[in-house]
Amino acid sequence: MKVALDIDGTISEHPQFFAMLSTALRSDGHRVLILTYRDSSQAEREKTEAELAAWGVGFDELVFANSLEEKGKLCAAHGINLFFDDQDECIVDVPEGILVCKIRNGGNFDFEEQRWLSTARLTKLIH
Numbered sequence: 001m002k003v004a005l006d007i008d009g010t011i012s013e014h015p016q017f018f019a020m021l022s023t024a025l026r027s028d029g030h031r032v033l034i035l036t037y038r039d040s041s042q043a044e045r046e047k048t049e050a051e052l053a054a055w056g057v058g059f060d061e062l063v064f065a066n067s068l069e070e071k072g073k074l075c076a077a078h079g080i081n082l083f084f085d086d087q088d089e090c091i092v093d094v095p096e097g098i099l100v101c102k103i104r105n106g107g108n109f110d111f112e113e114q115r116w117l118s119t120a121r122l123t124k125l126i127h
Contacts, residue, residue, distance in 0.1 A: 001025075001081045004035040004063075006071075007048070009086035010103045011057055018084075019056035032059045033078055035071055037090070040064035069093055088122040 003025055005011055011018040011034075022032045034052065038044055045062065052059065063078065065071045072093025075083050085091050086103040094100050102108075108117050 001030045002033060002079050003030060004033045004075055004078070004080045004083045005057070005059070006083075006085040006087075006090065006103075007034060007036045007038070007052070009105050009107055010084050011052070011055065013086070013103060013105045015055035015057065019058075022058045023056070026058050026060070031061070033061045033063055033080065034059045035063050035065060035074060035078075035080075035083070035085075037065045037068050037071065088118050092122055 005018060005022065025032055034048075034057075036048065038048060045064070049062065061078075063074060065074055068087060068089040069092070071085065071090040072095070075098050076095050080098055082099045082101065083091065083094055084101045084103060086105055086108055088108070091100045091102065109115070110117055
């Protein structure tokens with residue numbers, strides 16, 4: 001199985017969990033891909049790798065998306081089976097056969113009102 005993990009709003013929200021998850025997955029023979037929308041310059045790549053190491057998050061590949069929306073296409077291109085992210089813009093184009101786990105945080109969930117936050121473009125209200 002190939003698992004993709006987002007950093008900002010996902011790993012950064014729960015670094016201990018994702019350190020444990022990535023270690024367990026990799027020790028069981030699965031591949032872990034970090035999929036992030038960050039500056040892909042060499043300096044930022046090194047900074048990102050150091051940040052992941054400090055959190056104890058192991059990975060097999062680090063992939064930088066050119067946009068939030070590109071993450072769905074990259075999941076397909078890399079043969080991802082399971083994707084963790086926190087933003088609707090990142091998961092909307094993930095193909096149907098890929099399992100998506102949306103991470104709840106203060107940027108996508110109003111804890112006081114107990115309601116998800118999204119844009120009208122990406123959310124269809126059901127009645």
